[in-house]
Amino acid sequence: MGIRISTWNVNSIRIRLDGLQRLVETARPDVVCLQETKVADHLFPAAAIRELGFEHQLLHGAKGYNGVAILSRRPFIETGTRAWCGREDCRHALASIDAGEGIGPIEIHSLYVPAGGDIPDPETNDKFAHKLQFLEEMRDWSMSLSPDTPAVLVGDLNVAPLESDVWSHRQLRNVISHTEPEIERLNRAMEDGLWIDAVRHLIPPPERLYTWWSYRARDWSASDRGRRLDHIWVRPELEPRFDDVQVLREARGWPKPSDHVPVTLSLKD
DNA sequence: ATGGTTGTAGGACAA
Numbered sequence: 472m473g474i475r476i477s478t479w480n481v482n483s484i485r486i487r488l489d490g491l492q493r494l495v496e497t498a499r500p501d502v503v504c505l506q507e508t509k510v511a512d513h514l515f516p517a518a519a520i521r522e523l524g525f526e527h528q529l530l531h532g533a534k535g536y537n538g539v540a541i542l543s544r545r546p547f548i549e550t551g552t553r554a555w556c557g558r559e560d561c562r563h564a565l566a567s568i569d570a571g572e573g574i575g576p577i578e579i580h581s582l583y584v585p586a587g588g589d590i591p592d593p594e595t596n597d598k599f600a601h602k603l604q605f606l607e608e609m610r611d612w613s614m615s616l617s618p619d620t621p622a623v624l625v626g627d628l629n630v631a632p633l634e635s636d637v638w639s640h641r642q643l644r645n646v647i648s649h650t651e652p653e654i655e656r657l658n659r660a661m662e663d664g665l666w667i668d669a670v671r672h673l674i675p676p677p678e679r680l681y682t683w684w685s686y687r688a689r690d691w692s693a694s695d696r697g698r699r700l701d702h703i704w705v706r707p708e709l710e711p712r713f714d715d716v717q718v719l720r721e722a723r724g725w726p727k728p729s730d731h732v733p734v735t736l737s738l739k740d
Numbered sequence: 741a742t743g744g745t746t747g748t749a750g751g752a753c754a755a
Binding site: 482486534535536586588589629685688689729730 | 743
């Protein structure tokens with residue numbers, strides 16, 4: 472049976488329902504993890520999404536900003552949310568789901584790391600300080616996870632760590648998402664066997680790979696000034712289950728696109 | 741060169 476897990480920063484779920492349907496038809500996910508749903512739970516378009524086959528929905532949203540969700544064809548075994556940096560700002564939802572006979576239950580985490588504002592100085596920019604603190608907390612949290620439970624962490628981590636994750640390492644090295652302090656902290660959160668970057672395991676550098684293109688470009692595809700901000704990490708024990716990864720670049724060209732595209736991981740039995 | 745666009749809002753702010 473295996474399992475297919477998609478992650479997508481939708482930048483408002485209510486205006487991305489057509490896109491979600493296209494994602495479901497194209498990538499055939501069993502589980503969809505969303506970020507930036509930008510809607511309070513009682514206004515979430517649950518019925519329309521149920522129609523797409525996702526009967527089980529874990530919502531963790533707020534009015535206007537942030538918001539994460541996990542949509543599943545299969546029942547949840549357990550669900551939860553987590554507050555980061557002492558803030559209840561709807562950036563993390565988790566659910567355990569049966570991934571099939573050979574794999575068993577896995578814990579799936581949908582995460583939305585703060586973007587961090589514009590100025591890469593934690594002294595003058597509180598948003599950047601928050602982002603760095605969040606990334607530091609990711610290591611502590613990762614080390615606290617049970618070593619027995621296979622886990623997958625997906626979402627908009629808002630950091631493009633590798634040179635081949637950005638259109639120009641030189642021009643972005645002082646731009647938030649690709650600065651040294653962010654990359655250091657993101658790497659610390661993965662090191663020592665905590666997580667494997669599943670996407671780069673299956674599509675290794677130096678191949679360029681992006682999941683986000685700014686809305687501000689005249690022609691996003693022609694200029695192709697993208698960054699890989701959306702990630703899928705898995706605990707090392709799941710590595711033998713890797714089957715395939717798909718970055719749905721074409722979604723950036725859909726009508727009313729999000730600025731992020733979906734990423735899908737297939738795990739096999 | 742310090743722009744440009746999208747979204748939630750129904751003005752300013754976040755991304």
